[in-house]
Amino acid sequence: MNIKDYISSGIVESYVLGLSSAGEAAEFEQLCSRHPDLVAARNDFELKLEKWLFSEAVPPAPAIKEKIMNAIGQEGLPNQVPVITMESRKYTGSASPMRWLAVASILLLLVSAYFAYDFYSKNKELEAQLNLSRTKENEMNEKMKEVEQENQMMSDPNVAVVNMVGTQTSGRSTANIYWDSTSSNVYLVVKNMPQLPSDKQYQLWALIDGQPKDLGLFDVGDGKKLILKMKDTQKADAFAITIETRGNTGGPTMEQMQSQGKARL
Amino acid sequence: MLQQKDEQAFSNLYDNYSGALFNIITQIVPDREIASDVLQEVFLNIWRKISSYDPAKGRLFTWMLNIARNASIDKIRSRGYQDSLKNYSLPEDTSAYASASVIPAMDDYGLRKLVNKLKDEQKVLVELSYFQGFTHEEIARKLNIPLGTVKTRIRSALTQLRTLIQ
Numbered sequence: 176m177n178i179k180d181y182i183s184s185g186i187v188e189s190y191v192l193g194l195s196s197a198g199e200a201a202e203f204e205q206l207c208s209r210h211p212d213l214v215a216a217r218n219d220f221e222l223k224l225e226k227w228l229f230s231e232a233v234p235p236a237p238a239i240k241e242k243i244m245n246a247i248g249q250e251g252l253p254n255q256v257p258v259i260t261m262e263s264r265k266y267t268g269s270a271s272p273m274r275w276l277a278v279a280s281i282l283l284l285l286v287s288a289y290f291a292y293d294f295y296s297k298n299k300e301l302e303a304q305l306n307l308s309r310t311k312e313n314e315m316n317e318k319m320k321e322v323e324q325e326n327q328m329m330s331d332p333n334v335a336v337v338n339m340v341g342t343q344t345s346g347r348s349t350a351n352i353y354w355d356s357t358s359s360n361v362y363l364v365v366k367n368m369p370q371l372p373s374d375k376q377y378q379l380w381a382l383i384d385g386q387p388k389d390l391g392l393f394d395v396g397d398g399k400k401l402i403l404k405m406k407d408t409q410k411a412d413a414f415a416i417t418i419e420t421r422g423n424t425g426g427p428t429m430e431q432m433q434s435q436g437k438a439r440l
Numbered sequence: 441m442l443q444q445k446d447e448q449a450f451s452n453l454y455d456n457y458s459g460a461l462f463n464i465i466t467q468i469v470p471d472r473e474i475a476s477d478v479l480q481e482v483f484l485n486i487w488r489k490i491s492s493y494d495p496a497k498g499r500l501f502t503w504m505l506n507i508a509r510n511a512s513i514d515k516i517r518s519r520g521y522q523d524s525l526k527n528y529s530l531p532e533d534t535s536a537y538a539s540a541s542v543i544p545a546m547d548d549y550g551l552r553k554l555v556n557k558l559k560d561e562q563k564v565l566v567e568l569s570y571f572q573g574f575t576h577e578e579i580a581r582k583l584n585i586p587l588g589t590v591k592t593r594i595r596s597a598l599t600q601l602r603t604l605i606q
Contacts, residue, residue, distance in 0.1 A: 183599065184595060184599075185594070185595030185596060185597075185598045185599045186595070187602075188595075188598035188599060188601060188602055189594070189595060189598055191498065191502055192509075192570060192598065193505075193506040193509060193510070194569055194570060194594065194598070196576075204496075204497060207496075207497075208496075217498065218499070220602055221498055221499045221501070221502045222499070223602070223605040223606060224502070224505075224605065225460070225499065225501045225502070227550075227551070227554070227605050228460040228461075228463050228464065228501075228505070228550065228551070229459070229460045231460075231463050231549050231550045231553070232459030232460045232462070232463055233459055233462045233463045233466055233549070233550075234458070234459045234462065235458055235459070235462045235476060235479055236476060239458075239476050239479060239480060240451075240454055240455075240458070242480055243454065243479075243480050243483045243484065244447065244450075244451060244454075246480070246484055247447065247450060247483075247484065247487045248447065250484075250487070250488075
């Protein structure tokens with residue numbers, strides 16, 4: 176095909192004015208992708224037509240714009256996918272099967288979306304309940320283990336129990352030390368020790384030949400463990416608990432001694 | 441935010457193009473009130489379909505112009521519109537139709553101003569195909585001329601129109 180003849184055949188005008196058949200239009204678009212001359216001819220006619228219609232513009236009544244802007248404001252953003260228009264061509268009378276199909280499919284979509292959401296939220300609820308039960312179960316297990324551990328220690332003949340009694344400064348502060356002489360493990364069971372301000376911690380000391388040995392800092396209070404594993408010591412003449420600033424790395428503040436007990440070994 | 445921005449852009453689009461599009465609508469739908477309804481429909485369609493506009497296929501105005509023409513033709517072919525124009529029907533008599541007198545009297549503006557400069561035999565073909573939306577086959581049947589002749593005459597009328605535009 177000679178593209179010059181094609182261009183001057185009237186197809187350009189026919190295409191732009193929407194008078195070409197679907198087949199002709201498809202062929203035209205196909206040829207446009209290969210012939211810049213054809214695109215230029217199309218563009219040229221488009222511009223002329225546009226200029227002409229602009230020069231002959233018929234301004235519509237101002238009220239019409241308001242109506243249109245209201246309508247699109249209610250409609251929302253234009254969709255990225257082609258929208259099925261339900262209200263256009265209402266004057267053609269009976270609705271086409273395609274339109275009913277579209278309505279039915281939208282309804283179906285809404286219904287299934289509802290069920291999906293319903294299942295989803297019920298599932299979430301059950302999941303949350305299950306998690307709560309698991310947490311409670313874990314808490315119970317922890318407590319059970321602690322009690323068992325304490326029981327075991329108390330019944331073990333190698334474990335010495337040191338009763339820590341309150342000093343003059345603390346009065347009622349009491350705790351038990353479980354000291355396994357074979358493994359050197361030291362456990363502290365808090366019985367009654369007041370909760371400290373957040374910048375303070377308790378510290379356990381072993382006294383060996385009059386010298387304090389750090390066995391670790393610990394907190395007491397709600398949610399804290401009943402049995403605390405402290406640092407090991409092979410020797411101890413006595414144990415003491417002092418109040419120190421949180422994270423203390425220095426020696427004991429003996430005037431803050433809360434409770435002490437003599438090791439009987 | 442996006443909605444507001446788009447609405448502002450659309451408002452500008454309307455200000456820019458509504459007059460030129462209303463031109464073509466009123467040439468197909470002479471009644472101003474009905475034409476205004478069509479204009480609303482056209483801009484709603486533009487708003488809905490703007491994402492389907494493909495710049496590779498032509499200018500934005502061309503795309504909107506075709507939406508406007510199609511909506512106008514749909515309107516004049518609707519049952520409601522036809523009922524309101526009971527006494528308006530296409531005469532079957534070819535010779536009568538071929539004379540300019542039976543073409544509905546329109547204001548001499550817009551594209552019709554150019555079409556009116558064409559030869560009568562071309563004028564009637566552009567009138568029937570472009571302004572009334574008849575297919576080439578329908579026109580061939582109505583005017584009792586071969587389909588091939590309809591096609592070539594319309595093509596030559598359109599190339600003629602192109603030279604008249606400048």
